[in-house]
Amino acid sequence: MQNGICGIVGYGSYIPRFRIKIEEIAKVWGKDGSRIAKGLGVVEKSVPDMDEDTITIAVEAAKNALKVAEIDPSEINAIYTGSESHPYTVKPTASTVAEALGAVPCVTCADLEFACKAGTAGIQMCMGLVASDEIKYGMSIGADCAQGKPGDALEYTASAGGAAYIIGKNGCVAKIEGTFSFTTDTPDFWRRDGAEFPCHAARFTGEPAYFKHVIGGAQGLMDKLGTTINDYDYFVFHQPNAKFPLRTAISLQIPTEKLKEGLVVRHIGNSYSGSSLLGLARILDIANPGERILVTSYGSGAGSDAFSLITTDLLPEKRKNAPNVDDYIRLKEYVSYALYAKHRSKIRGI
Amino acid sequence: MAHLESVPMFWRRMKSLYSLIGVECLNCGKKYFPPRLICPECGGKEMKDYRFKGTGKVVSYSIIDVPPKGLKYQTPYGLAIVELDEGVRVTGQLVGCNLGEIKAGMRVETTFRKIIAVNKNGVIQYGYKFRPEGYPRINNGEKK
Known part of the structure; x- marks a missing residue:
């Protein structure tokens, strides 16, 4: 593929507003929270609301990407969602995203999984389709409501959030x-x-x-x-x-x-x-x-x-169209481990 | 609550739930949500889809402690009558803020959330809810 032939036309992020501190998790398992937080370099992690999942996060990030791109959703002809927490095992996340954006029906959709890198694999797929002029714009989203077993090392960091990227040839911010x-x-x-x-x-x-x-x-x-x-x-x-x-x-x-x-x-x-x-x-x-x-x-x-x-020169103006990552980081509400367990359906019977 | 488990019923309402799409009467211009086949205002039968902007203000609200089936674990939550900027009133759940921050007159916008999943094997129904306008650039319900 010729270098620089396509790029990012729009991008958008989304992070749920709930947070739990690493020390709060460590307290439950009898561990030294400040030592764990220092070792990982992580102070707290995001937690989805009861009615948020990978699909809702993907839709919110995608809507922000559309605002930055300043394009009509019907011009997006490929949508890929990369995640390891798709709400369905069978039924695509991407088709719900496409419907919610108003990008249906002339769009190819697929869900991808490659642990934490499926979203970037989707960007490469979009690059191929855009560079070969099969489509004008393609969107790839990486989003997760990450799973971590209670008490496992992963639980201290497994969080929720996502970002969407629209790939095209013209109007690129990068x-x-x-x-x-x-x-x-x-x-x-x-x-x-x-x-x-x-x-x-x-x-x-x-x-x-x-x-x-x-x-x-x-x-x-x-x-x-x-x-x-x-x-x-x-x-x-x-x-x-x-x-x-x-x-x-x-x-x-x-x-x-x-x-x-x-x-x-x-x-x-x-x-x-x-x-x-x-x-x-x-x-x-x-x-x-x-x-x-x-x-x-x-x-x-x-x-x-x-x-x-x-x-590119378009970046400073176009990025003003949507909330940025820091806006989402700043808006936060702390939850206890008990509430976190409820939000993540870790309580048996829910 | 059998209607909550009806996949065709959810599918027929999908455009309205996902994108707040109602109708506009081609004769008198009156807008409706949810969509209607005949305009009650002028009797016109020609309607076209209209996508509401999704912004408006809370007219009235209630805090729900005893919810319908499927929403048990979301309680307590705010349910509001929102007057959209186009003048149409709709009902929707309020999220993205604390219950104490909800007040009549507050500006809101739509967000995309899970509405209901009646059981673990059923279809998950997504759709619009409302959150403070300008989210996440807000502070206690007020725009920064």
């Missing part, structure tokens, strides 16, 4: 210079069919899984494009916690200043498929025209998709 994927069969995290909560291989999720693929994806893209760390103003890596992306930055000798603006995990936790895409949205919310961003997602199982972006 041009996509190129993409590169790095994938192997690495069973670091999984959820079997019918299982309520995911399982993971503890420390195995680090070195041979997250770090190998994220670094492989980011370095592979820079090698492909002939760019170096110095060519980029911002970096975004998938954020299961704040520790992993910071360690990745150190490994690649990236100054932490280029990473910290996109570390939304500190405030909202790990929204799985929404994670790296919300980090990118945070950067697009503050970036100046002409700045370069390297974003690399990670999905357990395992793979990474890396993208090199350069922002």
Whole structure:
């Protein structure tokens, strides 16, 4: 695919307003909350309302993306939703999103799953369709109401949120210079069919899984494009916690200043498929025209998709059309563990 | 409550529930939600779809403690009569704010939420609810 032929025409984010502090979760399981929060680099995480799920989050993010893009929903001819918490096992999230946006019926829709990176896989699919002129605009959404078993390490970070991206050729707020994927069969995290909560291989999720693929994806893209760390103003890596992306930055000798603006995990936790895409949205919310961003997602199982972006002159004006990530981070209401358990249907019998 | 489990009934109301689509009388211009086949105002039979903006103000509200089937775990919640900016009054649940922040006259906008899922194996019914206008750029129900 020719570099820079398509880009992001609009983007939108959504984060539920409820929060639970890491210390509140730790208190229930007899753990040292401040130590866990410090170790993860995460203070609190977002919690969906009783009537929110991956579909409602995807719709809200998609509506914000449409506002930024300033296009008619009927012009979107492909919608992909990446998630590991689709409300239905059989029946697409994407068709409900398309109906709610008013993009039906001339649109192809599909749900994707690749742990936390299905949303970026959808962006690559849209890029192919747009670049080949099969469609004018395509939308990919990464959204989750992330599952974490009570008492498991995942419960401290598994949160809710999502971001939507509209890909097209004209009116771009950021041009996509190129993409590169790095994938192997690495069973670091999984959820079997019918299982309520995911399982993971503890420390195995680090070195041979997250770090190998994220670094492989980011370095592979820079090698492909002939760019170096110095060519980029911002970096975004998938954020299961704040520790992993910071360690990745150190490994690649990236100054932490280029990473910290996109570390939304500190405030909202790990929204799985929404994670790296919300980090990118945070950067697009503050970036100046002409700045370069390297974003690399990670999905357990395992793979990474890396993208090199350069922002355009249209970004500052168009992004004013919708709420930004910080607006959602600021609006928050804390809940107790008991209320959190109710919201997440963790109480038996609900 | 058998009607809540009727998939065809939900499907027929989908455009109204998802996108607040009503009708406008081509003869007198009067708008209706939910859609009507005949205009009660002028008797006109030619109606076209009209997508309401979804913004309006709370006319009256109630806090629901004893809900219909399927909403048990959402209580207590606010239910409001909202006058849309086009002049039509609709009923909807209020979310995105604390119950104490709800008041008559407050500006609201639609949001997309789960309305009801009667059982774990049934169809999930989505649709509009209302939240403070300008969400999430709000503070205690007031715009910043």
